[in-house]
Amino acid sequence: MVEFVGRRDELATLERELQKVSAEAGGERPGRCVMLRGRRRVGKSRLVERFAERSGVPFLFYAATGASAADDLARLAQDAQASNLPLARLMSAAQPQNWDAAFDVLAAALPTDQPSVLVIDEVPYLMDEGGAFEGMLQRAWDRALETKPVLLILIGSDLSMMEALNSYGRPFHQRGREMVLGPLNPAEVGCMLGLEAAEAFDAALVTGGLPLICADWPRGASLWDFLDEALNDPVSPLLVSAERSLAAEFPPNAQPRRVLAAIGSGERTFTNIARAAGGIAATSLQRSLEILVDKRIVAGDEPLSTRPSKERRYRVTDSYLRFWLHLVGPYIGEIERGRGDLTLARIRDAWTSWRGRAIEPLIREALARILPDDKLPEAPAVGGYWTRSNSVEIDIVGADRAPIAKELRFVGSIKWLERSPFDQRDLAALHRHRAALTDEPVPLLAVSRSGVDCSGLDACYGPADLLNAWPL
Template identity: 55%
Template sequence: MDLFCERAQVPYVVHQATRGEDAQRERARFLAEVRHSSLPDTALLAGVTTVAEWDTALRQLAAVLPDDAPSIVVLDELPWMLEGDPVLEGTLQTVWDRVLSRKPVLLILIGSDLAMMEQLSAYGRPFHERGVEMVLAPLSPSEVMAMTGLPAADAFDAHLITGGLPLICQEWQEGESRTDFLSRALDDPTSPLLVSAERALAAEFPTALQARHVLSVIGSGERTFGTIAAKAGAADRPLPPGSLNPALRTLADKRLIAVDTPLSTHPGDRDRRYRVADPYLRFWLVFLEQGIPEIERGRSRIVVEAVERGWTSWRGRAIEPVVRESLARLLPDDTWPQVREVGGWWPRSNNPEVDLVGADRAPAREVGFVGSIKWHENGTFDRRALAALARDALAVPGADEDTPLVAVSRSGFSVDGLTATYGPEQLMEAWASAA
């Protein structure tokens, strides 16, 4: 944020809140940052080290803002400031309406808690219709490819590891292989690859231990309500719905988990599947969280070897939502003019599981295609894979013998009979247009 303000070449101040900070000390730090900022007339605040209310602190800020030139004020981690003083929300709105909005100032309010930030502008809240909401998305696979200098297939791998988080992507040296990157990054206990998730989760769940535990269970690979409850419970007692449902709602509200339903001509709300939404966090929960003690002992090699042993299996599942989103961005096209939704399908028994279903809507009125994903390092999509796809496609409600079959493969195709095929380069094109 400092870099953004510096590039704007206007006076600015950035206040970074501290979680759990006493409101009085928070205001004192805020005033100190204003006094030492590039804003004009900060001499007016000489000797002002603390104030009793946020109203006074914000009006002191207004006094040093220029009247005839642009300036920028950034309040970073606003939700933490509101935890220390809930009255601040209304106070900030009042001072904005009466004083700050009369000056050419850009007020930027930042928070990593998306659910709380969205509530700030909800109907009935002080900032309703007073600002423009922006969600800073992580880097796309195409942007990760540009930063790492990797070919498309390897860039998707890098995306699964980094989640598109710029701080982690910056550590990936151009053209560096996955194993070389992991060996180098995990050799440093303070690497962003290792600590970013730990810090984020500590901020998100200071007290909600139940939701944090459920997140770890989902991260370990449990996807159904029943299996999550069984693993999140104690001994022979599954976690009761009265405890699991609020935890799942908390995780969904924070956008830490995604909830998938099977796509077909039959509604599938009863067959929901849960997954960690962020690829990086999913990678961290599976491979890195338990390996932190080894890394801190200087034995990162053990963790890297564990990643390599489980990589193929983990990646095969982790790439599926990325492939579906890629196809959803590519379609509709001339081949599939009616396809607006791309998902997967599974029955309650999970047998068979179909990787790809293209349809006109959810639930579907018409199934456009059924498909399979084979994301192997070596080995093409072959005759055996096609036979399995043709068999499993018949189980999808709305599909029949005439439903077109498609396939996605990391390493090419060695069979005829598919209506469409997609490789890493084609999937990456879906993201290039949005880069």
């Protein structure tokens, strides 16, 4: 199934946890817990459903709705009735009125003579500021659930809340194993869609590696063929996934949503974001940025060098959301009027510029994964460097740590164009920028989509080299 391209490691992890439950069955505390987090629509629920279905053991999959407590408990009874737990009828018969009682009934419904799987999806919907749900979950786990041969899987899309669930001082601290599910990486996207290395990176940028969008991409189709089809379908996953994810995170007129739109439009500095978001006050903007960074939707990058800097730049972390905010979302109206051709023409015009900036974090991640090699040393931190005026802007800086390094390991330039290789002029500019950053003759590298047409570099990498950072 397409949803599970590249998910073998995650399935294997869950299977090992269930095997440990089986091995401890009959012991005092055989139960185990996994806390799975990841951005919305990366396939967390489907992954766990697939695991539970093929496990061969009784399981209950419950998804919270974010409605009232009474509605959530009623939904739990319905999901229990639809499950294959041998004693699932207990939940419907008991009709618990709070989560303390619900956990008691769940514990009674779990078998004692064989392993089972209990899944609670969208856990952050159940969490409250006072920590009442976490306290009830902790008591239920310690007193009853852990004594059963059960694998409890807690799933959530709010990354900061899921991290808090297991943090020091919280009721459920150290009671489960944390697991993170990311989007499909460029190599997985390329394998799934039957694309060569360079085209795989383009597809990864547009889809963000989200399985639902990748599944809508015809195997072997070009970027422009895919966009032509998707932009003429008002309900295509490319169009609707971002809006649904944003609606789940923020009310339509929430200030962080306006700030996110400003960043997605291409603004990166604090001042320019404030202006693009409608001239909001600095304190209000700072609060919104903190919310967005805390939710891992936005990242605040600092120049990587041996000197401190206050020149922080903001970016949308999810490349699909970044693409949608800049090139799709503002034009949904014309797409719904049947004029997706206008949107496609606009994307064609902006594509080279947008991609040149969007590819940078992905290339830095790839380099951090493949180094050291026979050309460059290891670099625990790979980032970029810039000045306030952008008179000096270096795409790649490798160092021993970030954001203030003790030692720079290399500097480099990215040229990601179809028909223009990295040439002597690019090398001369890289020499000038290195001299502005450091007096040390640190190695120089180029990352080019179309090869290198000069000598004097210590290393160069193309799309196929970078794709090896994610072995299949």
